[in-house]
Amino acid sequence: MSGTNPSDAASGPRPGVPQAGVKGVGEDPREQDRDVAEAPGKIWFRDLDEAVIEADRCIQCASCVAACPSDSIGIDEDEGRPTLVKMCTGCSRCWDFCPRSGLRYERHLELTRAERGLEEPVTYAARATGDTAEAGQDGGVVTALLAALIEGGELDGAVVARECDDDPLRGEAFLATSREDLLEAGGSIYNQTMGLGQIETLLADAAIGTDDPDLALVGTPCMIQGATALDRYDHAPADPIALTVALMCTRSFEHSRLVSRLESFGVDPDAVDTLDISDGRLRAVDGNGESLLESAVDAFDAAGLRGCDECADLVGGAADISVGNVGSEDGYTTAIVRTETGEAAWNRAVAGGLETTAIDRPAALERVAEWNRRRAESILPREYDPDDSIGISYEHHRAAYDGTDREPEPLNPARVHQYEEWC
Ligand SMILES: Cc1cc2nc3c(=O)[nH]c(=O)nc-3n(C[C@H](O)[C@H](O)[C@H](O)COP(=O)(O)OP(=O)(O)OC[C@H]3O[C@@H](n4cnc5c(N)ncnc54)[C@H](O)[C@@H]3O)c2cc1C
Ligand code: SF4
Ligand code: SF4
Known part of the structure; x- marks a missing residue:
């Protein structure tokens, strides 16, 4: 793409609609x-x-x-x-x-679909086997997919998240370059890591051995929106990103508020081995697999990011591949493959042993996506x-x-x- 900033180059500016980034004038x-x-x-x-x-x-x-x-x-x-x-x-x-x-x-999601989307995105239920299955949050699909691509030489690394050593349940951006790194980073972290803003630093620290790396970027749909918009308008920070994987999302959390809320339920954050949010429930489990808490996730509303209310992108529509748990049995990941890049990556992972089948409850996925869109529409002050x-x-x-x-x-x-x- 040739533009430098979002200005709807693909569809052309609409008469009378103010353009981006200009204060005090109606046209850019x-x-x-x-x-x-x-x-x-x-x-x-x-x-x-x-x-x-x-x-x-x-x-x-x-x-x-x-x-x-x-x-x-x-x-x-x-x-x-x-x-x-x-x-x-x-x-x-x-x-x-x-x-x-x-x-x-x-609008960005619409343009991305038109520019890069497969005619028919394909939705699967999938699960990994072996060590990647154990490391993963749901079916371990992201861990297995990235391991197959890094070991096959298609990717030099992946920007993912791992828990900080000194701050329980807090995730930080991490550049994984091996299966071991990916196993360490498996599972969901329920705070934002700002990984998109750290790619250059992560690369500088990682000594990856090439000046022109191909990386996967894993993150919440909003982060993938930013990465793919930067790519459309040809901005250098997007250059290393060869594959985008969105973690389906209706809300992320402020780490400090999430931890305080857990403590208010008598849960010691240090004791939590796995936190899982699915089917409207939040579950905290310790290292022995013992339940520390199961609660309606609504009880954690105040710990959520308020800006998430304005988000209608549950499924991460700008990503090459999106993953979540809605619509699939426990132990499986729901995955939507949306682009040719995503399709090639997916086929590589399937050849590497990923088990795929049809999604169990496609209507459940549609229902949550629809609920999410309606929430955003009702809360967004703009149209x-x-x-x-x-x-x-x-x-x-x-x-x-x-x-x-x-x-x-x-x-x-x-x-x-x-x-x-x-x-
Ligand atoms: C904040 C948040 C909210 C979510 N909400 C939903 C939801 O409402 N509905 C739903 O169906 N699914 C949701 N998910 C996705 C779900 O929890 C799983 O991540 C997804 O099903 C993939 O599982 P997996 O076993 O295949 O991935 P895994 O094999 O566990 O791999 C996950 C990869 O994502 C990386 N990662 C984890 N958290 C983050 C993060 N915060 N930022 C960047 N990278 C990260 C990990 O490092 C790992 O590499 C959410 C995830 C997050 C992080
Ligand atoms: S929401 Fe806006 S201000 Fe906040 S990190 Fe994203 S781009 Fe920056
Ligand atoms: S709900 Fe939307 S805005 Fe909030 S973290 Fe998820 S993708 Fe980002």
Whole structure:
């Protein structure tokens, strides 16, 4: 693709619809000259911060971190959120690629399907065998798939998640380059890891032995939205990503709030070996397989990311392959193979021993996806419209969100000094 920012290059801008990233004007001048460095009416990271992070709508997908061409956005390690780490140039890319502000993610999903999707995506129930099955959350399919691709030389590594050594149940981004790494990283981590924003650092630390690596990126659907949008508009951070795997998702959690909530039920987070959320239940199990807690997941609502309420992408529609447990028996993973890249990877894993069969309850998957879409439509202050322009301008966002409980919040005074220093 030739564009630099989301502007709906594939379908063309719609008359009268504000374009992305321009404050104070109705049309994006970069439609005429996309290389203008200093467009009038800049969007600064501060604008994104107030509209998304301070407004408690950030879903920690790290798209803004990856999109920033001057590496001005880093990750606050305590909060796991984006933060300004050096001067912001006001280029607006963080706004343009953020699925909670400038990127109309439902349009991006439509475009991705049209550009890359198989005519008929195929849905399976599948399970791994042996060590990968044991390491996995459901059928161990992701672990087995990635192991087959790395061992077969098709991938140099995979950006996945593993539990931090010193912080129980907290996941961090991890670049797995071997079966052993993948076995260590198997299972679900119920917080965001911002892996998309760390690919360069992970590669630098891993000494992977090639300047042009092919990696898989595993993550929640919103992270895959950001990665694939960056790929469409030809941004370098997406270059190493050769395969995307989305973990189906209706909600992710704030690690500290999740842990506090478990403690309020008398569960010691250090004692939890496996946490599982499926069928509307949260289960915590210790290292001996003894149940520590089983509860309705609704009891953990307050620990969830509030921005997840605006998400209709349960199935990770931008990914090459999506995986979850909805619709399959225990011990199986539901997998949707959506692109030719996904199909080639899937066939490799099947040749490597992955067992596949038909999904047991396709209607259950459809029901949850429909529920998820309706939730988003009812909560999004803006219109949910897969046919509208991919870019949402700052003005358009403000017009929809101001006066709602999701309106931009003034910057936290504790952080104002960062902006005074750098902007
Ligand atoms: C926050 C979250 C919410 C989910 N919600 C649902 C849901 O509502 N419905 C549903 O059907 N499925 C949901 N899933 C997916 C499900 O829990 C399993 O991940 C999926 O079924 C794959 O199982 P598996 O055994 O094939 O994967 P595994 O073989 O266990 O491999 C999973 C891979 O994903 C990586 N990973 C785990 N957590 C993360 C993370 N947070 N960020 C990046 N990489 C990660 C692991 O490191 C591992 O490599 C959710 C997952 C997450 C992380
Ligand atoms: S939602 Fe994603 S892109 Fe938007 S501010 Fe948060 S991390 Fe950045
Ligand atoms: S529910 Fe949507 S926004 Fe929230 S973590 Fe999952 S994919 Fe991201």
